[in-house]
Amino acid sequence: MTNVILAALALAILGLVLGMLIGYTAKRFAVQTDPRIEAITELLPGANCGGCGYAGCADYARAMVEDGVSPAGCAVVSEENFQKISQALGQDSGKRERKVAVVYCSGDNGHARRVALYNGLNDCRAAAVLSGGGKGCRFGCIGLGSCARSCQFGAIELRNGLAVVHPEICKGCGKCTEVCPRKLIRLVSAETKAHVYCNSLDKGPAKRKNCTAGCLACRKCVKAAPDIFNAQGFLVRAREGAEISDELIASINCPTGALQSVADHLRSGKGKEGAA
Amino acid sequence: MNSHHLPAAPHHFAGGIHPADGKAMSASGTIRIPPLLDKYFLVIQQNIGIPPKLLVKKGDPVKKGQLIAEAGGPISVPLHAPTSGTVGDTLDIPGANGAPVPAVEIISDGKDEWCEPMEPYADWRNVSRERLLARVKDAGIVGMGGAAFPTHAKLSPPPERAIDTLVINGAECEPYLTADDHLMREAAQAVITGAGICAKILRISHVLIGVEENKPEAITALRAAAKGIRDLSVVPLHVRYPQGGEKQLIYALTGRKVMAGGLPMDVGCVVQNVGTLAAIADAVINGRPLIERVVTVTGSPVAEPGNFRFRLGTPVRKALEFAGGIRKEVRKLILGGPMMGFAQSSLDVTVSKNTSGILLLAADEVRQFEAGPCLSCGRCVEACPMRLLVSTLSKVCENERYDLADENYVMNCLECGICTYVCPAGRPNVQHFRRAKAELRTMKRKN
Amino acid sequence: MEEKETVSPVPEQKAVTLPPDGSLLLSSSPHIRTSLSINKIMGEVMLCLLPAAVMAVCRYGWNAVRVIGLCMIFCAGWEMLWCKVTKQAQTVRDLSALLTGMILGLNLSPLLPWWLCLAGSFVAIVIAKQVFGGLGQNPFNPAAVARVALLVGAARPMTTWAELPSAFAQMDGVTSATPLTAASQAAAQHADLALYNSSDFLKNAFLGNIGGSLGETCTLAILIGAAGLISLKLIRLYIPLAILGTITVFVWIVNAAAPGLTPGPLFHLLTGGVMLGAFFMATDYVTSPVTNLGGVVFGIGIGVIVCVIRIWGSFPEGMSFAIVIMNALVPLIDKFCYKRPFGWNPVNAYQPRRGEIK
């Protein structure tokens, strides 16, 4: 019994001495860090997608706290956490507009003309310098899926040689817009319900030769709704965030189908794949 | 071989291979001159650097050799009309690397009349080097071996660089191509004269001409033409690709190693291609600008392969017609040689200042890339003339780890294609490295 | 310049038949490629292993056919099964699994039961190769790993040898042990090792009249195969020569320092799996360094480890252990044995000075 008591005593003393030693060293050699960095890192999504331009979420959190960078740079974080971060930083948070990526092309294998076969790396950037990977159109989607691979959230689907963004999954981080060598992916307001899915600046006949789904700049849509659509050279664009009803699209009845509602664009690709 | 106190010239380099060269197909005969075409499509930018500025507009009459675009800056050269006629549309045609490029159409009037020529310097030895250099620039001369770098810029190194040797590239190590070989055989005197002009511009006398041993006629012709010229030697080199790579050639001829990321002038050398020299001689002695070049049209589907003196702007479609047409199914159309040339998807590409060959490959000659697993067999490492750790690099690039690619010196890759040629797994190494280099360049530009 | 202004006769204009739209192939340079392929390499290596396999059949008869055949079939089977289960393209056609099976079979005892062949093949193909991602991704030599696993896990069947119908068997009086085991036992008992250095014994070892695994007994057959490998340019000599050289030097030094500890260098070269390992297993592309210098370091490492295990360790043979251990070092060797690119640090850098220019 004495042994046990003695042992306990001895250990207690040992623990006390060592504890004091640790306490002393901890005080003597303490390193100061801002607790907010850790807190904000916790609030960030932790996907480390790099969409904000920093090396991962922790780095961005550090930049927010130390360099006063705005938290709006993170497109992925949820609204709730965004508010919390703004609070932690003592900033006034504004309302953020949700943005999604859109691939401005509808030239899948069924529509776009192939001028050559491509044999090489399965990567758009590598193919872009080789006559654009075989498709005739030099503005459209190359269709090797570099954007799909770059997407952390799996929002891009490669469908019959055309990349299609699923807007409900897309977080708007913008990674795909950087990866695409053709620069035909853009971040637009999620409110936009329809787009002219074409990116070609070629003249009408040249465009027609290369793709049966390109915008021919017939201006049917511009005439129907001049406040929504505006032609820039040989390409028409829908105004971002404009209210476009399905009826309007139906009444315009785009001859090549380049103007489509987002939902139709998602659906039509599927149907064609089944047909092909 | 030379009196200079230089490191021993090894006449070869480490690594390299000798692929089946297919040169016999186009080696015989002489350089053929094709008849005049109705239309030429002259790509406006035919040089690396700044594009020239177009001086003519649609409907303007032009004479053969007339200036139609002036140099756009120091690293730029002017462009001249290939024949007489009128200027047509300015339009986009497929460029050699796939992207469409602006070109100007010249509609021939069939007379092929020369414009007022530049003053011929028949006695070039007594012309000042400044005037010679200006002539090289005015004649629109670029490196005709493939790089298309403006020659006048190469011939005016910064004053702090001491140049002592002019290295002349007659190696023509690319398989299938015989354009330089034919040029050296038939216009050896022009090559030697061009070398003399360059040497005078550079204020040096030591000239080394490297020619692979498999071109004995060219060596004989050059030696005959160079007879009696002190300090100029024609050096036979081992037959080994890429003997004509700048760094490899300098090493083989002088034993000097150009530092990674460095330029030939760092080791006191200036390298010129034989075709460029012949063009320089023509420009100086006859006062004629660069409007035509020797092109090899070859490959098993070509009915009558050979070498042609094509005007710039000749569409490949027409070029193939001159060569007798196509006699079997073509799988690949290549501008340049098979190792470093560019595959084309259209016959509308045109001959430009750096087009050394038009090569067609039939289906049975093309082995596609398979992207098999790297066995780490080391054949690529053994063959790499830049001594890169290709197998590791290839895997690193496949995983898009460009940081590691940089650590493994991917920026030193020549893109000569040897590693891809020897790879039993059929991995598209060169494409990997090209992509990695492009990515790294953008990354570095960003930072 | 001899300018030719005359236009040469033009061939009559033949219509250029164009390739149909979209049939031209676009790819990055180079546009020509060697005719070598992975399955060609594997097939040629198997061809080079044939002499050893034939000798094994001559020595051990149907048992040799059984073990080698079973291993090849099982290896190919496991590979096919794996590809099926993981839903990927069948890779058995690259012949690498068959080659692994063949090497594994040559590394086993002729009396090994079929289920151990099955287990060994499983270790080689699935555990040592496919879980790492298949051919080209495995850090360890599959056959060597399988042999090590069998040696450790099934020591008895792995070291039970058939009665040797040769003259030497009677001479030695040991029928159930390889000369290596016998020699190491003899050394432990401080017995005379002269027998193992006799020219008679060495001749038998060279011709294959000794006990051992199927493929490793006949040095002559392996050397014939090795000559094939070299003449077909399948391997470079750096690795085998480094291994053999290291073993020779190491054993020679040990012999000089402590006579009676182990038989001479020739004994060590001619017995056990040294020859088979040096030429066919250590030179496996995937698991050996890519540079020549790296190969030498790799070979020296194997040689030293083999000798240490043979002379002082409790296993009589250490070739496969040595190969697997050095396989683990290959990434480090590749890292440190790589000389930098051409012109990175020119030894004979030439810097022309102003005064030298005329």
Next chain:
Amino acid sequence: MPSNEWLTITVGAILVNNIVLSRILGICPFLGVSKKIKTALGMGGAVIFVMGIASLTTACLYRWLLSVKLDFRIGSFAVQNLDMGFTRILVFIVVIAALVQIVEILLQKFSPALYGALGIYLPLITTNCAVLGAAQLNAESGRGILQSTVYGICSGMGFALALILFASLRERLELSRIPKAFQGTSIALITAGILALAFMGFSGLVK
């Protein structure tokens, strides 16, 4: 067979009875910090250091306090033949834990980069079985203080060797197309298993 005691300790600790590959101790940091050679080097150094110091301290404690019979009296309270050996594990743990804590604090102060790289794994050495195991093995085999320290350092070196080997392999594995099910820890464990298998070849080198 090498009979020299020091050779036995060093070769035994580094190769034959490698603390990771043969005794399967310290697997957590072995798997955790082996992703990069650089961090593996740092961790290896830390382990060598901690093991050396821990072995030294614990050996001293054991030699002079725990393995001897104590006689002492405090006032009227007298103790005779007190054997504190049974508290060995407790004492070792407390001492090692405190030691590592101090090392950690010092690292954070003087080498933040290394601290960041080692991250969570430094506290893990606190109660690491490899460190404790080395101390225990020392106590069990009755080695002297110097021998114990050398053993501790060599065990650390064995750990570092295995770690660096493993890190270089994992750097290579990172570039491999490993099936998804086997990525990460599972392939690391398989690799470690094969390595352990190969290191069995060294058995019998020392008794």
